[in-house]
Structures are given as C-alpha cells and as structure tokens.
Amino acid sequence: MKIGIIGIGLIGGSMSKDLKKILPDAEIFGFDHNPEHLKTALELNLIDHVGDDSMIEEADIIFLAIPVDAAVNALPDLLGKVKDDGLIIDAGSTKSLICSSVSGHAKRRNFLACHPIAGTEFSGPTAAIDGLYDGKTNIICEVEKTAFKLQEKALDLFAKMGMRIRYMNPEAHDKHIAYVSHLSHISSFMLGKTVIEKEKNERDIFDMAGSGFESTVRLAKSSPDMWTPIFEQNKLNVIETLEEYIQNLQAFKDKLLNNDMEGIYQEMEDTNKIKEILKGIPLNKI
C-alpha cells in the first residue's frame, strides 16, 4: 500500500506515526513546501520517501494536512490525479470551502472531508506525536458523497487510531467549530497581546504569571500560517462568535462598574456548568 502525506507537520506527521503502526507494510511518501521539513521527517522516520507527482497517481491514500487555503487550492488537482480506488482525506479546521471546491468534481467520491479535533500549539514535523488521535473526535462531512468502499477503508483506519466519528454537514461544522475552537484561539491570542502590550518589562510577566495564565494563553503560541486562512475561510461565523464574546465581556465590565457583585457571582456560578460539560470529554490525553 502506498500512502502520501501532504504537509508533514504536527497533523500529517502524527497521522504518519499512527499509519506506520497500523499498516507496517505501507510505504509512506511525504510532501511539504518546506524542504527542511522533508529532511526532518525522513530523519525522524515519519516518512519513507519524499513523494513526487507520479506517486499521487499510484497512491492508495493521500492525507492532506496543509493550511486550509492551500488545501482548497490543491484539492481539485490532486483529486483529478488519483487512481480510481484512490482516497484523499483532508484534515482542515474549516469544511465549507473545501467541500464546495470539489462539489462538482468528477472524482468527488474519492474524497472524504474530515476534521480530526486533535492538535497542540506546536507545529512542524518535530511536533508530531504518537497517539495524537487516540480518543479524539473526527468530524466527517458529506460522508454520502464518498464511495462506500473508501468510507469503509477510512473508518477502519480511524477506528484503529481510537477516534470517535461524528457526521455533520459542512455549514454546521463551521458554525459550531467557530465557538469551540476558533473563538478560543482568538480569545487566547488577544489575551496574550493585551498582557504583552501592558507589560513592556517582560520580567514582570515572568514573575507573576501562574499556571492559570499559561493555560489560558497557551493557544497564542499557535501558528499564524495555519490560523490566518482558517479565520479567513470561516470569517462570518467567527465574527458572530466574537461579537457575542465581546458583548459578554462588556456586560461583565458593566456589572463591575455598577458594583453588581451578585450579578458577577451569578455569571461565574452559571458558567461553572462547564465543569460538567467538560467532564465527559476525552481531552486530557495531550
């Protein structure tokens, strides 16, 4: 079996690690716009070979793990090249544009639109880890548009990686993910920005920051290359979440200004509900 991994960073590299375990006989070919990443991926044994165009045509599976703007650009061409029973799986954090980019494609059935909800704030092949996908949710969109045998093939791999599958249409995916992922990143980036701006003397941050700050600001370490196109593609949903978030912050500030401490207490107590919600989520593995 020949597998191509396009984008051999955290997501692609971790996928490769899992695939090597599940399919020990598979040959894995890596693609990346950064030659250093390919070199590192070979050294780390994430891939067996550097891929070329002819490999795409022979590939049984192509795993596309590049920023979502590049994915939208690359997918129609790639899909045109795969063999009849070849399968392309993507891993983008937005799903509407990627699905519409191939909606009328002659080989649409060779593509499975996925979003494995897994990752860390790090990037590049050195960030790849074993078992990244174990216990994580994989959102599959428009599953009915993928050939049944190829669905089966993908689901078998995902099951072996320990992923739970949820089916959703691309629009619902993009709307919900704006709340639970995209907004978290912006709230974290802007928290980091606010504190950095204020504390010109970094020593003060160093001295007073605790694990609470670290946790809340962790996502502000994320890659702008990955996140700029996500925000661009999911702009309208993200703006809506941002407006609601800003309104809630504003209301909290107004309560403080008005000495409405009962209201402040209530807001926090109501939101403590998040404990129960998070309890059931298998998030703590990374």
Next chain:
Amino acid sequence: MKIGIIGIGLIGGSMSKDLKKILPDAEIFGFDHNPEHLKTALELNLIDHVGDDSMIEEADIIFLAIPVDAAVNALPDLLGKVKDDGLIIDAGSTKSLICSSVSGHAKRRNFLACHPIAGTEFSGPTAAIDGLYDGKTNIICEVEKTAFKLQEKALDLFAKMGMRIRYMNPEAHDKHIAYVSHLSHISSFMLGKTVIEKEKNERDIFDMAGSGFESTVRLAKSSPDMWTPIFEQNKLNVIETLEEYIQNLQAFKDKLLNNDMEGIYQEMEDTNKIKEILKGIPLNKI
C-alpha cells in the same frame, strides 16, 4: 510549634501538607466556616485538630487562606490576638486592601502580606495537593513592615517549600496581577458563557471541543466565592485590563471584517512572542 490554618481548602490545605513535612513536630489547627471541610481535613490528615479562639493566642504561625473579603474583615482582629512573636501570613490574590486594613495596627509587624502564585481551578480540602508551592513565585508586599525575625522565619519556610520570592508594593501587585491572573479568569469565564449560551444542546460541545478549548476555558471552573471578592477589591485595575482586552478583540474583529488578513497574521505572529516569555516560567508543575 503551633500552627493555625484559617481556611482549609486548596491553598490552606496544600500549605498544611508542606508544613507537616518541613515541621514534623508542629501541631496544626484548622479553622473553616464549613464544618464539612474541617471533617474532611481531619480525615485527610491535613490538620491535627480543629482550632478555637484560644489557639490563635498561642499560635506561632497563622496562615490565612480565605476569600479576600473575609480576610480583610478577619485580619485586624486576628492580629490583635496573636502573641508577641506570633506571625500571620496571608495568601490573598489582592494586596492593597488587606495591607491598608492593618496599616495602622499596633501589631502590624506580626503580619506578612503574601501572594503565593499557585493554585488549580479546584477548591476545598480534597483539592489540596503535595508540593503545590514548589517552584512557584511568592509575592511579598511591604516586607519592611514585618518584624525582621518573623520575616526570617517565613522566608526559611518558603525556601524549604521551593518558592521564589519577589518583593513588590501592594499597588504594583494589584495592577500587574490584574493582567496575568484576573483578566485570564474573566476571559475564560466569558468564553465558557459564550459557548454555553450558543450551544444549548450540550452534545455539540461534547463532540467538537478539543484540548485547546479545554485549556482556554479551564479557569471558568473556578470558585465564584473566591473570585467575586477578588474582582470587587481590584475593580479599577480589572476594568482597565478588560477595556484593553475588549479593544484588542474589537480591532481583531475589524481586521477580519475588512479582510485585512495581513494584519490578522501580524497580530498572531507578534503575539507568538508569548512562547519565549512563558518558556522561562516554572509553571508546568501542576
């Protein structure tokens, strides 16, 4: 040696665990407004006895770990009761009001104003953990107002717990801590609120939330009993940080609306600097 721990929750209970190791012969007396907490603290061996008023007068050290409004109320009386070489140490997340509450007190030199930057989102005696203070920063305010011998006694204990000490005036403490701690809590609480409000069907959150959301929303599990009086006491600083945070979020939203993706990229790249800032911070112990 007799030690009183007033408020036998996460902070007081973890302090007790450390003190028992450092001073195996010390008798530890617990105080708490919640009889269940006292019972649990005895069962968990966090304390040796339940304390009473007469104990305060005999105590060598009193560690005050209750919400900051209760601390401001209780401190002047407690300080009036301690013996000549008794020492009261507090652990409040705000320092101005607590320091001014005893600024003219006849026994001011028996008090050391502290803020150990340590904790988790959990509370109560069952949340107490070993080594909570190891590697953490302890901010000491107005150190010059504490009797030299009592300073020495406290610093010796803090050193044995592995804490790094920083000295600061109460106003600077409250201003800086608003950025690196209080604002993080509000950003996290309001993130939780925004998502809960939107996702009436909790199943959607459950399915799509990843470790990034969990990390960013972790502080929204924190206790309203502890945090309401902190926000009240540090209102002006907190409002200032909130205004700057809201402005930054608004500017990010405007960039998105105007399709200024270069600006969005730049914001994130600039804020990635937080990686370097956080690298030096010994935060990862809990």
